[in-house]
Amino acid sequence: MRKIIITLAVSLCFVAASAQFIPQPLTVNHSDGEFTITDRSALVYDSDVREAALYMLNYIPFKQILSSQKALKGDIQLSVNRLMESEQYRLTITPDNITIIGGGYGGVFNGIQTLMQLLPPKVYQKSAKLPITLPCCTIEDNPQYSYRGFMLDVARTWISADRVKRYIDLMAHLKLNKLHFHLTDDEGWRIEIKSHPELAQIGGFRGGDSPVFPRYAKFDEKWGGYYTQQELKDIVAYASQRNIEVIPEIDMPGHSKALRAIYPHILCNYTPDHTITNGLEIRNVWCAAKESNYALIDDIIREVSQIFTSPYIHIGGDEVNMEQWKQCPDCQRLKADKELQNEKQIEDYFIARTTQILARYNRKPAVWNEAIEGGTLAKSTRVYGWASIRKCLNATAKGYPTIVMPGDHFYFDMKQSPSEAGHNWAAIFDAKKVLSFNLEAQGFTPTHLKSVAGIESSFFSEIFIAHNPESNHYLDYMLFPRLCAMAEVTWCAKPRSWEQFYTTLKQSHYARMDAMGVTYRLETPTVNYSNGTITASTADGSTLYYTDTRTGRGGKYSKPIVTDAPYAYEFHSKRGCGQSKMTGTSHYFEQLKPTVTVTSSIPCAAKTPISNAAKYTNAIARTTRAGKAGDWVEYRFTEPLKCRQIEAQTGHIHLRRCHFLNGYVEVSHDGKQFTRVADLTDGGATIHPTAPIHALRIVATSRTDAENQVVFQSLKIK
Numbered sequence: 001m002r003k004i005i006i007t008l009a010v011s012l013c014f015v016a017a018s019a020q021f022i023p024q025p026l027t028v029n030h031s032d033g034e035f036t037i038t039d040r041s042a043l044v045y046d047s048d049v050r051e052a053a054l055y056m057l058n059y060i061p062f063k064q065i066l067s068s069q070k071a072l073k074g075d076i077q078l079s080v081n082r083l084m085e086s087e088q089y090r091l092t093i094t095p096d097n098i099t100i101i102g103g104g105y106g107g108v109f110n111g112i113q114t115l116m117q118l119l120p121p122k123v124y125q126k127s128a129k130l131p132i133t134l135p136c137c138t139i140e141d142n143p144q145y146s147y148r149g150f151m152l153d154v155a156r157t158w159i160s161a162d163r164v165k166r167y168i169d170l171m172a173h174l175k176l177n178k179l180h181f182h183l184t185d186d187e188g189w190r191i192e193i194k195s196h197p198e199l200a201q202i203g204g205f206r207g208g209d210s211p212v213f214p215r216y217a218k219f220d221e222k223w224g225g226y227y228t229q230q231e232l233k234d235i236v237a238y239a240s241q242r243n244i245e246v247i248p249e250i251d252m253p254g255h256s257k258a259l260r261a262i263y264p265h266i267l268c269n270y271t272p273d274h275t276i277t278n279g280l281e282i283r284n285v286w287c288a289a290k291e292s293n294y295a296l297i298d299d300i301i302r303e304v305s306q307i308f309t310s311p312y313i314h315i316g317g318d319e320v321n322m323e324q325w326k327q328c329p330d331c332q333r334l335k336a337d338k339e340l341q342n343e344k345q346i347e348d349y350f351i352a353r354t355t356q357i358l359a360r361y362n363r364k365p366a367v368w369n370e371a372i373e374g375g376t377l378a379k380s381t382r383v384y385g386w387a388s389i390r391k392c393l394n395a396t397a398k399g400y401p402t403i404v405m406p407g408d409h410f411y412f413d414m415k416q417s418p419s420e421a422g423h424n425w426a427a428i429f430d431a432k433k434v435l436s437f438n439l440e441a442q443g444f445t446p447t448h449l450k451s452v453a454g455i456e457s458s459f460f461s462e463i464f465i466a467h468n469p470e471s472n473h474y475l476d477y478m479l480f481p482r483l484c485a486m487a488e489v490t491w492c493a494k495p496r497s498w499e500q501f502y503t504t505l506k507q508s509h510y511a512r513m514d515a516m517g518v519t520y521r522l523e524t525p526t527v528n529y530s531n532g533t534i535t536a537s538t539a540d541g542s543t544l545y546y547t548d549t550r551t552g553r554g555g556k557y558s559k560p561i562v563t564d565a566p567y568a569y570e571f572h573s574k575r576g577c578g579q580s581k582m583t584g585t586s587h588y589f590e591q592l593k594p595t596v597t598v599t600s601s602i603p604c605a606a607k608t609p610i611s612n613a614a615k616y617t618n619a620i621a622r623t624t625r626a627g628k629a630g631d632w633v634e635y636r637f638t639e640p641l642k643c644r645q646i647e648a649q650t651g652h653i654h655l656r657r658c659h660f661l662n663g664y665v666e667v668s669h670d671g672k673q674f675t676r677v678a679d680l681t682d683g684g685a686t687i688h689p690t691a692p693i694h695a696l697r698i699v700a701t702s703r704t705d706a707e708n709q710v711v712f713q714s715l716k717i718k
């Protein structure tokens, strides 16, 4: 019995200790005694890790910091042992000292992050006060992957250099070590190029009088920004001190509308049919046959290589619209001259030429997974597998060093549940699914695994611009705690179960994120309705709030709510900086699906007919041209419809794109006469009918956005 009690005590102690860290270290061994960091403790460091010591000083108020000294009793020592692997470390706390020994700078830095997770959360506010007493222990640790990445898209939605540094800090706390910086795309050019200053000065802003069209939101203003070369160098240095390499991406030869808006001569040599786009140019692909294009790329890469220290420059290669090369006589001549089999091999040619330019500046290429499809891409090229796990398997099977980042586990722009904001093309998933990611379970054999160079998560920012991009709230909510789970998956050979990981969130890590000011997502409260009563609960100690959506009134939830309108109550919970999604009973989510016939003034493509907008699914109808003033889409109900609310929206389901820019909603109660009831905001409007409706029409009063089609979707009716 005694033995059982001792075993239990030891294992409870281990659980408590291991509930402390994200990501979980390899081994944590506790020993007797404790150590106190006091005013007299010196931080003693090897000269190789001076920057790490200075970093530590930001957070812990050491009175003394000394280089290359032997630590005395009471001191903290940072040192390097080159016999260890570069990111490996050993953190030892004895009654006399704290020692962090790392195989290199990264190892010492990782040990500092682990030590910080042993300190009170206030350390992240840079306001921890000495003395701090810690129990003695030895922690041995070494990451599973040397590439633990996060990709930030600042092209679609720009954020300031200081805000980028904040995300670098948050990555560092999770021991992530690569920032893939998506600097250019159709919607913006964010990097100053001194030899071509207009690229950033004009291409960094869209809308208003900019030749770069507004997209996804902020249609009525000129909006954006860019980073000067000095700001980018500061970001690189800031990241480097935090053991993070910044890998810049210049997305080519597709995704180049912003650049093309300034330099239309990079496009292919033919005149497209602009009648279907209301006269707007929508092409976005560099012509592969123009020598002047490679000269421009040389100018850009030369400057990029002077700013960034990474051996890699990501040159894109994704989602290239090959139609543009098919229609270009010059590209077709190039194809014939070089005996290229198809347009995909034109992309190979473009990448090979760009790779030669990179080599001139001592840089290596990285590309998205589409770039291997031509079949001749050099085997040394680093491939980022984003589109699916199958694409990652394919790249690794061919032996490309591959960064695994399939959208269905690692695109943190995806929704976390069906009723929340975000995309859903790859999947709808939360931190629990991220944590479950396992390469072997996804079909990776030892041969595939040999070519896995690392794991990356990403945030593409199309939607962010529609969610107050001046605040971090939306981005934080999308990233945390999914990024924490991703850190565990990349660091640990055996990530913990969700139950263990969630315990760590609740017991330790939520409080740390509170101190960091991260507005993270809490797990969704449980809300049930039975016997005329709504009951709600949470499992994380958060406070529940409710709102009666009929009156807008509500408050703290303290007792069950007796009601015959369970659909009307909305709940969410808060704890520190964390917040859950809005939720409710199953009645709250219920949507009506009355039979409806949809018609439009614009013809639809055969593959995406207008009937798709009558299905109440995610199916969409696509028209064969852009819209103009007077165009409409009409929803006519078989039976007069009685309902509380209708959301009528044009454009893609999750994006403000391919929608009516300006217009209104009108309804008919007799099927003949229509009354205007709401103006469109970002292509949609929500109405609250007071009488049964026969038909609803969305009418455009101006041209649609800068696309060659309009998208219609089903109504959302409650």
Ligand code: ACM
Binding pocket: 318, 319, 368, 386, 460
């Ligand atoms: C991508 O999401 N197009 C890389």
Ligand code: ZN
Binding pocket: 267, 268, 269, 286, 287, 288, 289, 290, 324, 325, 328, 329, 330, 331, 332
């Ligand atoms: Zn061309």
